[in-house]
Each structure stands twice: as C-alpha cells, then as structure tokens.
Amino acid sequence: MSDKMSQPQKMVGKDYENGGISAHVQARILAEALPHLIRYDEQYVVIKFGGHAMGDAALSQAFAQDIVYLKQSGVNPIVVHGGGPQIARMLDKLAIQSSFVNGLRVTDKPTVEVVEMVLAGAINKEIVSAINQQGGKAVGICGKDANLMIAERITEIPDPTSNLMQAVDIGYVGDPVEVNPHIVDVISNSDLIPVIAPVGLSRSGETLNINADSFASALAAKMKVKRLLLLTDVAGVLDKDKNLVASLSVDEARQLIRNGTISGGMIPKVEGCIEVVEAGVEAVVIIDGRVPHCVLLELFTEHGIGTLVGQENRI
Template structure:
C-alpha cells in the first residue's frame, strides 16, 4: 500500500515541469463522442477539467451533441434531410438544435464539472456575440452536366468573427466556460456550427496554448495504421493529398491546421475514450494522440 502512495507522489513530482509550462495558459477542449454519452466517462472528464483549473490552467470547453440532436428530432417527429452527409438545418430543426445543445447537453456538462468541485458556467456562441456566423456555403458538381450547384444547408453557420471579450472575464476568475456551438448571424439568425470548427475558431481568437480535439479514434494514422504522434502542416497536407488522411479525419485535421495558423501554439487530435486523455497529453511525456504545430 505504501508503495502505491510513493508512486502517486512520484507522478505528482514528475508533473511539475508540465504544470509550470501551462501555468496561466488557455487550453480549449472540444468535448464529444463516446465520452459525452457515458456517465462514468463524463465524471472522469469533469474531474480532469476541475483539476486543470485548480493547477493554474484556463480550460475552455466547447461541446458537440449530434446523436442527442438526432434523438430529440426523432422524438418530436421532425424529419431530417442530409446532403453529402451534412444535416440540412431548417427553422424547425435549428430551434431543436439550440434547445438540445445550449440546454440539456450544456447544463449536463456544467453540472458534472461543478459536481467535481469546479465552477463551470454554460453559454453559447450567441452570448455577447461570442461567435458571429455567416451561412455555410457548399457546392457540389453535377456528374451529368459537370456544373457546380450551390447546396442550401439552411441554418448551418461558419464563424466569421469571434469576440472573446466575454471569455476573458471568465479566464481572469475561477470560472470555467462551457460553450455550446450555436452562433448568431449578423441579422440575429441562429446558426448550427460544427463543434470542431467552433472550438478551432475560439482557440484561434484566444491564441490558446493548446487546442485538444477529443474524438473516438486514437489519432491520425499512417498508411500502416500506426498513430502519428507529431505532424507539421506540410506533412498533413501531403497525407491528405496521398489519401492517407481521409473521410471524417480530414475536417478535423484542417480545423487543427487553421487553429495553428490563427495563433494556437499546437493542436492535438486525441482519443477521448482513453481515461484521463487530456491529463496524459498535457502533464506527461507520453502524450495521447497526434500533435500538429507550426
């Protein structure tokens, strides 16, 4: 038993250089996937976030909620249409999206962090015009005519301005902001924003030390299926061109690259299913995913 306590003390001692490195630094965490739907995983995540704040970091949480939105739409009998894998968000749908993201999910995460001794406060991209959006524009080439057609995705938004002043107020206190990825249009419209995209935009505006994108895979993998622990922008672009990075990993990598380009020191794509993934990444030499930096 004494040996276990000595091991714990050694672990704390070895974490000192990392605690010093991240003291008073901002870390933006995109929370989603398996960890958000599992009560035990949620509790572990909430405890880790409370610990980060206690150790002098400033965690900013941005969360998703796709599965929960789909469940609520089905329960309310609101049918969804998809175009190239993207949900068309009409007026009825965006009202449900806001209700689920800024309501039930946001408050569940806030309550979990508060339950672990943190002081979390929930808000959305609409609060204090934190995230001003424009309608996301996408095109698709018609295979028969070879003409590009504009896809109307409804109230799906793309961040154009991020005004982090409201977050500065939290970061100067012991409060932990938990942000739902719902943005506001220039004419007051409500926009549904991809959570990865929102987290990247907010991290860039805050010039965060780290952007952590929690997902349900171990990280970016090479052609043999091994996790790549460290990548430069040039390597990422080459892997995308070669088809090694493909599918749903492409937008995550591009979000990470955009954040780094905007001033984030480094972005990490890591496995949110692994216990204490954020602590492993920040406070140990081991790391827990794929780090992208300038």
C-alpha cells in the same frame, strides 16, 4: 506537450499498496507532471468535448475531473461541446424529419429550435453540473451570449468526389466569421470555467447551428491559445500500417494528405488543425475521447495520447 517518447514505466511490487498506488508512486507521478504544470500555468486551453465520451457516464465524470484539475492547477480550460446524437434523439421524439448533406445536418426553422434547446439547454447544463459535482465552478453559455460567435449561413460545400465547391441550401447552419471572446476572458480570468454550446448568431440576428469543431477552432484561433484539444472517437492520425502518428509538422500533415495516408473524414479535421496552427495556436491535438482522463494524459505526460499538429514536428 508531448515528445511522446517511450511507454510509461511499469509499476510493480510495493508500488501498489492496499489495492491502490503507493504514496511513493503518487509523489513520482506528481513530480513528473511538474514541468507540464509549469508550461501550461495561466495558459488558455480550448477543449472540444464530443463523441462517445459524452454518452458514457464514467467517461463524462473522468472528463469533468480533468477539467477541474486543470483549473486548480492554474490552467484556464475552455470547454466547447457537441451533441449530434442527443439532437437526433430529440428530433425523433418530436417526429421532426432530419437529413444530412456531406455530414452537415440540414437545419430548417423547427430543427434549429430543437438544436438550440438541446445544445444550449440540456447538454450544456449536464456538462456544467458534472464539472460542478467534481468541485469546479462551471458556467454555461453559447455563442449568442455577448455576440461571442457571429456566423454566416453555409451556402456552398466541397463536392466529395471532385472537391469542387457546390451550392447547397442546408438552412440555419453557419460558419464562424467573427469571434468576440470578451465574455470568455471575463469568465476564465476568475475562478469560473466556461462551457460553451456551439450555437451562434448571424449578423441579421438569426440563430445558426455551428459544427463544434469549427466553433472551437475559430475560438482557439482568435484567442491564440496554447492548445486546442479535439476529443474524437478515434486514436488520432494513423500511418499506412495503422499505427498512431504521435506528432506532425504542418508540412508533414500536408504531405500525408497528398499521398493518401490521411483520407476520408480525417482530411477536413487535419486541414482544420493546419488552419488553426497557422492562425497562431501553438498546436492542435486530435485525441481519443474514449480513453479515461485523456485530457490529463495529453497535457501532463511526456507521451501524450493523440496526434499533435504544430508548426514543427515536436513541440
């Protein structure tokens, strides 16, 4: 990626013709993207799609265009999506009460049925349709298909104050324990694009709701993909002056957690990035999904737009 050097050159004068970018500038942009196109040729990239971008029609369209562009450029994109707000709206419509423990939805039997219906049904097919409307060939699956994602119920979570583990019963909520990516390989190694809902199975056959970040991270780690992109509603990791940190080595990321620069909800996200990198993924990037075409900006420009976490500072 992304040495994230200087800002892009400003285009003025004849760079713009008839209200758009001139052919000369378009050619220059394509030429500058060439090294990155070569770098990601035939590589797997897992992209977790969620947050505000999923609820915004223009951003969703731009995301779909990015995914089609990646596939047409020789990259193998794998989309994993969330859907918390959409699940909440459906639960409200059905008058099903829902609560949270440390950010995890307590998921009883009626709730998990709604979760599966919304994630593997409505949302998954919306994303598939959006990609297909842009000229792609997307296929929607979930973690239950071909035993892609086996999980076990979460029975303990860290206490937010002491960070010690505490026992919980949050129902049908799972953590990945086994990944079988054969179905993803089969789809990706054709002209198709997999779009995956984060619903999995326990070893006893129970349906389990899995956090989309955790699902995407487990899949990326198992497949040792080139990049894992986590689309969020923040710009990335910020320093103490609230400036974006462009890239971090694993050691630097741990140091920022220890000294309090990385705090709150960003701590588990960065810790998850570290785990994925140490499992063999070249780098994980936290990027702002509210920026149109953020995926292309991250992968195919020198600057990137998010915070990259890798074994070394700049990859």
